[in-house]
Amino acid sequence: MPIQLTSQAYCKMLLHTAKYPHCAVNGLLVAEKTKEKKKDSHSGPVLCVDCVPLFHGTLALAPMLEVALTLIDTWCKENNYIIVGYYQANEQTKDSRPNQVAQKVAARISENFSEAAIVMVDSSRLTMSCFEPIVFIYDHHENKWKIREVTMDAFEDWSEAQKITSALLVGRSYENLIDFDNHLDDLRNDWTNPTINKSVLDLC
Numbered sequence: 001m002p003i004q005l006t007s008q009a010y011c012k013m014l015l016h017t018a019k020y021p022h023c024a025v026n027g028l029l030v031a032e033k034t035k036e037k038k039k040d041s042h043s044g045p046v047l048c049v050d051c052v053p054l055f056h057g058t059l060a061l062a063p064m065l066e067v068a069l070t071l072i073d074t075w076c077k078e079n080n081y082i083i084v085g086y087y088q089a090n091e092q093t094k095d096s097r098p099n100q101v102a103q104k105v106a107a108r109i110s111e112n113f114s115e116a117a118i119v120m121v122d123s124s125r126l127t128m129s130c131f132e133p134i135v136f137i138y139d140h141h142e143n144k145w146k147i148r149e150v151t152m153d154a155f156e157d158w159s160e161a162q163k164i165t166s167a168l169l170v171g172r173s174y175e176n177l178i179d180f181d182n183h184l185d186d187l188r189n190d191w192t193n194p195t196i197n198k199s200v201l202d203l204c
Contacts, residue, residue: 004045015174020056029085053179089121
């Protein structure tokens with residue numbers, strides 16, 4: 001089952017990238033938990049309803065990642081979510097391939113969700129207008145991460161995602177985005193980003 005991005009998930013990934021244009025950034029993608037289906041039943045795409053921005057700059061800090069995963073896992077259980085994917089934008093803007101960090105975290109996610117995906121943000125194509133999708137999606141097949149062509153089907157509603165992301169970038173909403181690094185600097189900073197979530201909802 002391929003993943004599909006809601007406007008909120010796509011928008012927050014790009015706002016995280018825009019807030020730290022000279023850094024690598026990463027985060028997690030979550031979907032609503034559904035009841036187990038029979039293996040022979042055909043199910044639709046996994047809808048990523050939200051994303052949780054993790055870190056900017058140094059992405060490979062294992063102890064901090066463990067703290068983040070534990071807290072996010074608890075939050076997911078409270079809200080009936082499951083972590084289904086990982087996103088990252090690399091520091092070198094011309095390189096949009098998943099590195100070792102991306103693959104390690106995604107492998108960890110796939111222990112609980114076998115069809116976990118990696119979404120790589122191509123920050124070299126980030127513009128205020130967001131006319132075209134700037135993500136690459138990697139699925140795990142035969143022990144390798146293989147790139148999937150990103151079409152409009154990768155979005156719940158591409159025209160809405162484009163419109164909302166562009167409006168929030170122009171309005172500099174990325175300045176208010178909180179990632180886990182910001183939360184660890186000051187615990188009052190809310191990494192669930194309710195203010196941005198409300199802005200997305202208001203624009204839907």
